[in-house]
Amino acid sequence: MFRPLKPFQLSMDIAAAVVFFALTGLLQFPANGSFSGWGVVVSLAMAGALAVRRLSPTLALGIAWAGAILQMAMGLNPMPSNLAILAVLYVTAAYGSRVVFWLGFASSLVGALVITLYLFLATAFLSTGLNLESLSVAAATWIAATFALLLSWTVGALVRTALRARENRAAQEVAEADAAAEQERVRIARDMHDVVAHSLAVVIAQADGARYAAASDPEAATTALGTISTTARAALADVRLLLTQLRHSQSEGPQPTLADLEGLYAQVRAAGVGLQVEVDPVPMGEPPASVQLAVFRILQEALTNAMRHGDGGPVSVSLSWLPDRVELVVRNAAHGSQSTEPFAGDPVARGHGLIGMRERAQLVGGRLEAGPEAGAFVVRATLPIGAT
Template sequence: MFPVSSGQPLIWGVTVSLFMTGALAVRRLSPALALGIAWAGAIMQMGLGLNPMPSNIAIFAVLYVTAAYGRRWLFWAGFASAVLGALVITLYLVLATTFVQGGLSLATVSVAAVTLVAATFALLLAWTAGALVRASTRARENRAAQERAEAEAVAEQERVRIARDMHDVVAHSLAVVIAQADGARYAAASSPAHDGSAPDEVAVHALATISTTARAALADVRLLLTQLRHSQADGPQPTLADLEDLYAQVRAAGVAVTVDIDPMPRAEVPAGVQLAVYRILQEALTNALRHGDARAVAVTQAWHPDRVELGVRNRVPDGAVPHRSGHGLIGMAERASLVGGTLRAGVESGEFAVHAALPIGAGR
């Protein structure tokens, strides 16, 4: 060993041990500070010419935490410290002593090489153990993040399903209620009773209240749909056979719905296309009730071998601007897109027209 270490006061050994103990104590609170303290203690130890001490084991713990819990720069600083520390240990324990005692020899170089390999292996082993713990921790965090993302995706799908059902069922029903209440109120207010007396003010007021309440409910539904962005999801699965019920419901609201189907379907229509046709027509009729002059609505269907073409037209009140934003038109476009079709909507010759082309059969 370094001969100058003999005869050093005990106080120096205790001081170096305190440095190493301090580095060990703060290694989890601040790995960077622990690495700095360990280097300061090692430099002091070599400067005083002290022999290796049991407290030097703290160096392995410090290298471990730099790799396991340090930031990226500290991670690589720990690696550099392990390599540099092995070189410094070799110079201090072997080569410096050899120069003091009279020069190098083949045996001395061999001992230095073995010492360098052993020191590098020992220090890098501690650092590598920390790196493995770091990788394991990152893997657990990634798995937890993936599980959270999957849970959020499931919740989002559920919100999507609820929003779609609300839009397709609740909003449509409220629009029909509003149209019926308004029609009945106007009829009651403008027509005398059977006995020739004045219209029943109580009935008119009640119908007005129904209309106002339904409009408020519809506004609340649209507000919820703003928060629950809707798209295709599982829900009620109506078919073409349910279209007659849809037309009957709209006619009951006082709307003259004419339906022209030419040509008729010649083969079994895929369930997805049937659902898209129903939802697009349902939304188009709801928009006619809500925004247009819904006294007359024309519906056309043309079932070609490779596609079905849908059309819904109704007059636009003078000066009225149809709503071109919101969930209705977006929902219809999504329904068409999901089955590979297209949809356009806009004012044509004083009428608001919805046109959709959905592929079927070979066209899909």
């Protein structure tokens, strides 16, 4: 019924209505000094409709109809205050509810017909009767009135469409911003998982190995502590970088590349894992940065899973850099819970590791499968890189 308006908007509407009534009310005093009291009342009603037109288009339309009906009931001629009807029809189309929107449209058509009947047909019928000339004038009046009233309503409808388009555009921008923020949070969470899980797996393996080897080989404990320190410092640097990106979403830090794979292999071997790496064929040229990052993160997670869930046996890594794609295979002997890990297509896949690897592959348009295979756990990924 009532729309929220700012105080200055309502004040402007009331002030405009007061000025409108003052001007149209003075016109009710013709030069001969006669006074039309009902004309002043009609002018007051039209000014009232003008005052509340934006606050309540429904109320404004009702007041305008009441003033028009009173004007016709008193047999008054058209007055300047009737111009307020155009403003009322405009707001019904621009700001009214769906029902008021169509009530304004109907009022335009019905109002034009009522004006024509009141001004010409009823007068002609009571005086000279209907003839061709009066009918022609009535038709012209009906067309002119319909055009004027519908024009005001149509302008309001166009404004309504523009306002809705602006609201939809603003909502779309908000939705896109939320989606981008969510995507960034997911990316950072995935990176955090990859960094922390891998580093902790290396630290745990080194700590366990050092605890059992310290009794027979004190140097082993010193070496393990050095590896733990190096791994922890690298993980801390990566976590600080991710937290910086989280605070400042526009800052982009350096991402791992193929050159960092040797450091990853060294960490795994230092944890006591027999790692075998085969690269055939080698990459021709520089692969896209997104593919390099995906390969690094998938290998990092796959090797972390091998250290955590494998039986301690050797782990093999195979990389094939073909002209249009890279094929990655990580194989380790299955043990414990890993032997029951679901396949890639299983909708009940547990944990975040496999999910993260699949997301990494999908982000660059590739695919990844993981699952038990002939007593081993195998991760296979195919990532497109385009022709070199």
